[in-house]
Amino acid sequence: MVYTTGSAAETMSLGRRLAGRLGPGAVVAFHGELGSGKTTMIKGVCAGLGVTETVKSPSFVIATEYAGRLPVFHLDLYRVAADAELDELGLDEYFDGGGVCLVEWAERCEALLPADAVRVRLESVAGGRRVEVSGLAGPL
Numbered sequence: 001m002v003y004t005t006g007s008a009a010e011t012m013s014l015g016r017r018l019a020g021r022l023g024p025g026a027v028v029a030f031h032g033e034l035g036s037g038k039t040t041m042i043k044g045v046c047a048g049l050g051v052t053e054t055v056k057s058p059s060f061v062i063a064t065e066y067a068g069r070l071p072v073f074h075l076d077l078y079r080v081a082a083d084a085e086l087d088e089l090g091l092d093e094y095f096d097g098g099g100v101c102l103v104e105w106a107e108r109c110e111a112l113l114p115a116d117a118v119r120v121r122l123e124s125v126a127g128g129r130r131v132e133v134s135g136l137a138g139p140l
């Protein structure tokens with residue numbers, strides 16, 4: 001399904017709706033350029049999952065864990081350059097950690113993503129963002 005959001009608030013609210021569809025073990029792969037709205041949408045997902053801490057783009061850490069109604073793992077692979085680094089991260093521990101895993105720059109770990117990962121592709125367009133969500137049954 002493709003959605004268009006006209007503001008950051010709308011992107012967050014789409015994230016909140018997505019949160020309602022996620023259970024333990026869910027992995028959501030976010031794709032899109034810098035500034036396309038990945039973190040913004042993740043803020044909404046976290047809010048929808050009951051996270052009360054401030055969610056931000058982790059600048060120096062690759063993984064942040066938040067406590068929501070499920071554990072939430074926010075991964076940002078922007079700075080991951082080599083496969084060796086990915087191995088060190090032990091992504092399976094996050095994917096299989098019984099929580100919800102939200103991965104920015106998920107193309108950097110494409111081969112490791114579970115086959116049933118939900119895909120979110122964000123793109124800047126005139127007037128806002130185009131947000132394509134796949135891997136869910138039915139619309140958000």
Ligand SMILES: Nc1ncnc2c1ncn2[C@@H]1O[C@H](COP(=O)(O)OP(=O)(O)O)[C@@H](O)[C@H]1O
Pocket residue numbers: 005006007008009010011032033034035036037038039040041057104127128129
């Ligand atoms: N429709 C929109 N959806 C999402 N973000 C928007 C929108 N319009 C403007 N913005 C702004 O774009 C920026 C997106 O930044 P961010 O979410 O950090 O992107 P990314 O994590 O993909 O680098 C934010 O400053 C946000 O306020």
Ligand SMILES: [Mg+2]
Pocket residue numbers: 038039040057076104
């Ligand atoms: Mg980001």
